[in-house]
Amino acid sequence: MGIYVFKWSKLKKYLEIDDKTPGSSSDFGKDVIPLMLRANEKMYAYKFNGYWKDVGTIDSLWQANMDLLGENSFELSDDWIIYSRHAEKPPHYVGKDAVINNSIVSEGAVILGAVENSIIFSGVIIGENAVVRDSVIMADVEINKNCVINYSIIDEMVKIGANLKIGRPMGEDSEITVIPRESVINNMGGII
Amino acid sequence: MNALGIIFSDMRDWSMTELASHRSVAAIPFGGRYRLIDFPLSNMVNSGINKVYLITSSNYRSLMEHVGSGKDWDLSRKNGGILTIPPYSAGENHGLYQGRLDALKRVLDYIKSSKESYVVLSDSDMIYDINYNKVIKYHEEKNSDITAVYIKTDINKSDSIHKILYEFDEDGRADDILVYPVTNGNYNIGLNTWVMNKEFLESLIYDAIARNYKDFSFDVLSARVHSLRIYGYEYSGFFAHIDSLQSYYENSMKLLNMDTLKSIFYSNTGPIYTKTKDSAPTKYCKDAIIKNSLIANGCIIEGTVENSILFRDVKVGKNAVVKNSIIMQHGRISDNANINSIITDTYAFVNKDRVLLGYSNCPFFIKKNSVV
Numbered sequence: 001m002g003i004y005v006f007k008w009s010k011l012k013k014y015l016e017i018d019d020k021t022p023g024s025s026s027d028f029g030k031d032v033i034p035l036m037l038r039a040n041e042k043m044y045a046y047k048f049n050g051y052w053k054d055v056g057t058i059d060s061l062w063q064a065n066m067d068l069l070g071e072n073s074f075e076l077s078d079d080w081i082i083y084s085r086h087a088e089k090p091p092h093y094v095g096k097d098a099v100i101n102n103s104i105v106s107e108g109a110v111i112l113g114a115v116e117n118s119i120i121f122s123g124v125i126i127g128e129n130a131v132v133r134d135s136v137i138m139a140d141v142e143i144n145k146n147c148v149i150n151y152s153i154i155d156e157m158v159k160i161g162a163n164l165k166i167g168r169p170m171g172e173d174s175e176i177t178v179i180p181r182e183s184v185i186n187n188m189g190g191i192i
Numbered sequence: 193m194n195a196l197g198i199i200f201s202d203m204r205d206w207s208m209t210e211l212a213s214h215r216s217v218a219a220i221p222f223g224g225r226y227r228l229i230d231f232p233l234s235n236m237v238n239s240g241i242n243k244v245y246l247i248t249s250s251n252y253r254s255l256m257e258h259v260g261s262g263k264d265w266d267l268s269r270k271n272g273g274i275l276t277i278p279p280y281s282a283g284e285n286h287g288l289y290q291g292r293l294d295a296l297k298r299v300l301d302y303i304k305s306s307k308e309s310y311v312v313l314s315d316s317d318m319i320y321d322i323n324y325n326k327v328i329k330y331h332e333e334k335n336s337d338i339t340a341v342y343i344k345t346d347i348n349k350s351d352s353i354h355k356i357l358y359e360f361d362e363d364g365r366a367d368d369i370l371v372y373p374v375t376n377g378n379y380n381i382g383l384n385t386w387v388m389n390k391e392f393l394e395s396l397i398y399d400a401i402a403r404n405y406k407d408f409s410f411d412v413l414s415a416r417v418h419s420l421r422i423y424g425y426e427y428s429g430f431f432a433h434i435d436s437l438q439s440y441y442e443n444s445m446k447l448l449n450m451d452t453l454k455s456i457f458y459s460n461t462g463p464i465y466t467k468t469k470d471s472a473p474t475k476y477c478k479d480a481i482i483k484n485s486l487i488a489n490g491c492i493i494e495g496t497v498e499n500s501i502l503f504r505d506v507k508v509g510k511n512a513v514v515k516n517s518i519i520m521q522h523g524r525i526s527d528n529a530n531i532n533s534i535i536t537d538t539y540a541f542v543n544k545d546r547v548l549l550g551y552s553n554c555p556f557f558i559k560k561n562s563v564v
Contacts, residue, residue, distance in 0.1 A: 069475075076472030078490060078505055083470050088463035091224035091488040091502075092474070093453060100482050106473035107225070107489050110450070120473075 001052060004028065010041060062153055062176050065119045065136045069102055087122055087139070097128065113145070127162065134170045152177040161186035195310040195328060196303070196390065197236040197244040201229065201255055203292060203315050203384070210437050210557045211537070216248055218316035219255035220434065221520050221538070223447055223456075224488040224501050227258050228434060230466045231321075232314040233274075237265050238462030239324035241312065243272030245302060247295050249288050252278055258467050265465045277302065292408035293400045300397050303390065311393050315384040319432040319443070321459045324387070327425045331387045334364065336423040338392075338413070341385040343427050346378050355433075356382035356409055358424050366422040371409040380424060383431065430455045441535060441555045444501055444518055448484055471504050479510070495525070509544070516552060534558060 014032055018024050024031045036043060051074040055061045067073040076082060089108025094100060099114040108123040113130035120126070121138045127145035135152045143149060144162040151174055152167035158179050160166065166185070167177035179185070201218035211220045218229035229246070236244055244267060248255060255276070259265075262274035277299055279288055289295035292313075296303070303311070310331070312324050322341065331339040342358050358380040359368040388396075396412060405411035413422065430452055432443035446452050457464055471490030476482065481496040490505040495512035502508075503520045509527035517534040525531060526544040533550035537560040542548065546564050550556030558564060 078471060081470045082472070086468045086470070088465055090226075090447075090453065090457040090464070091486045093448075093450065094482045094485050094487060095450075096484045098482065100476045100480060102478045103476050104473045105476065105487070115476075122473075 001048065002028075004033075010036070014039075058153065058176050058178060062136060066117070066134075068104055068119065069117065089122055092120075095128070113143075113147075121156075135167070150177075151175075152179065154179045155181040155183075157182045159184045159186075194308050195239075195241050195312050195324065195387075196306045196308040197232075197241045198296075198299075198303075198311060198313050199229065199232050199236075199244060199246050200292060200295065200313070200315050201246060201248040201252060202250075203317075208317075208435060208437070208440075210559075211440060212251070214251055214560060215254040216250075216252045216316070217434075218246075218248075219252070219258055220440070221503060222319070222434070222440075222444065224486045224503050226464060226466045227255075228316045228319070229255065229259065230464050231319045232316055233259075233265050233267075234462065234464045235314070235320075235322055235324065236312065237267065237465060239312075239322075241324065242267065242269065243306060243308065244274045245299060246274060246276045247289075247299060248276060248278045249295070250279075252276070260467065264467050275302070291406040293397070293411060294406040296393070296397050296408070297401055300394070303394060303397070306390070309390055311388050311390050313384075313386045313388070317434045318383050318385075319430070319434065319456070320383060320427060321429055321456060321461050322385070322427055323461050327385075327387050330425050331423070334423045335421065336365075337388065337420040338422045339387040340366070340413075340422060340424050341383045341387075341427050342380040342424045343383060343431050344378065344380055345431070347376050347381065355379075356384065356413065358382055358422075360424050364423050366413075366417050366424060369409075369413045369417045369422070371414050380426075383427060387425075429459070437535070437555065437557060438553070441518065441552075445499070445516075447486055447501065448499060453486075469504060480508075495527075503538075518555075537562075540564070 014036055018026055018032055018035060053060060053064045055064045068076060087108060092105050092107055092109035095112035098111045100111060101116045103115045103118045103120060105111065105120040106122040109120050110125045112128045113126045115126060116133045118132050118135045123140040124137050125142045126132055127143060129145050130143050130147040132149045135149050137154050138156045140157045141154050142159045144160060146163045147160055148165045150167040151170040153176060164185060168174040201216040208217055220228045222228050259274060259276060261268040267274040310328055327339055327341060340358060357370040357373055358366050361367050434440050434443055473489050474487050474491040477494040480493045483498045485497050486501045488502060488504040491502050493508045494510045495508045497508055498515045500514050500517045505521055506519045506523040508514055508525045511528045512525045513530045514525055515532045517531055519536050520538045522539045523536050524541045526542060528544055529542045529546045531542060531548040533552055533555045534548050535555050536558040539561045540558045541563045543564060548556060
């Protein structure tokens, strides 16, 4: 997982040796650890049993978000606080005709439409009769009324005009639709 | 800004017995993630006031915990910042304050030591959104001794009896001030917010010491209305006076209106600051049903929530139904429980299958740490 704990004196020693080794790529996995192994240093592995995911691709980023909705995968709670920056926003408001199922919603959001299997960041506005499914909607996105959003990652501060369809329903051959930060999508065209 | 803020944490807590039984009025949780103190404090910070004295009287532990160093309001600073002033328990001038003027007497040395030219006095039980710079400008224009912020409203619309009513002449100068009158109709109701020159406030306090005055409303405003230049500054936005369980409930429920929500939390004056807890966002499970509600972070909802306000870290179990209710921090509503028109204080636990019913004009209150 790329996480190591060293005795400080040993780390200093082997980094200095590595520094003086011509042709070393100075990589922990490729150079430093093998060097210590050859020198017969006491090295142990610690087996981690918790949730772990590399989120370096669009699919894995989407999946990691969805893992938050699973029963036994990755749970955020006050027992192990993840600290973050906070916008000064009120609690989220859920309207009279809203529907929210199997989703996570953050502060400052206003949900007037339907949200299913999705992650809603702070300050997101979802208009009346809009439907958001299987998607990750990042902070301060505005989705106007009657929109249908499927299987998408929508980056921060995107504005989506009324009555638009974004993304294709999740299925075997559909791909995740990604809308870049601060995009403005309206009826005059754009990504549909 | 050249003004000192003074906030009174509880001037009238006798009518808030349930919510203020173990905390200052200023520390009463409101609006899903705030405490009442956040509103006057944010008004001050948004107006550029960076020195605030918070005058507490009793049971101020949760208030101290909430305000802390003041860093969440950007009031943790070397020059100015927030200073919480509890009463002395022994020595000269010890004991609880007997009124606003008495409280001011006890902090006279702090007032004298501050270098600001103006003082803004505010209570903690009123929610409104104002830029004090405009009030101070008006105060200067009228060359007033005291400028009182007021709202024109029908007194019948509020159940509060603790009102100060102002009558003004054509120039806007007060020519009569009534304290807690029994009346109805349209009046200029004071928001218990006053602007004064600091030196003038000092002179008022000296006078109060010499004459043993203790009550600002009666002994200064009402008694000296003709000798002092008291002017009114009209405020016309959203206003709520939280001074009973009923007004707490009604004004909380007003937040379920989008326009009200916007006018309070997204106004031009600035955001409402509060202590941040870094909770995870709220999770709605597969069978959750949620309508017309205000939900803070850190909740897990498996059942039904309608027309309600949920504070941070509230759990609503499977098939549980929460309607027309306010559930404060760390509340637990277990599976199959059914509650309607209930206010639960922090850490309340409602067991499985319990049915609790209040009524909209008589919400049922459940004390802190109660297990039902």
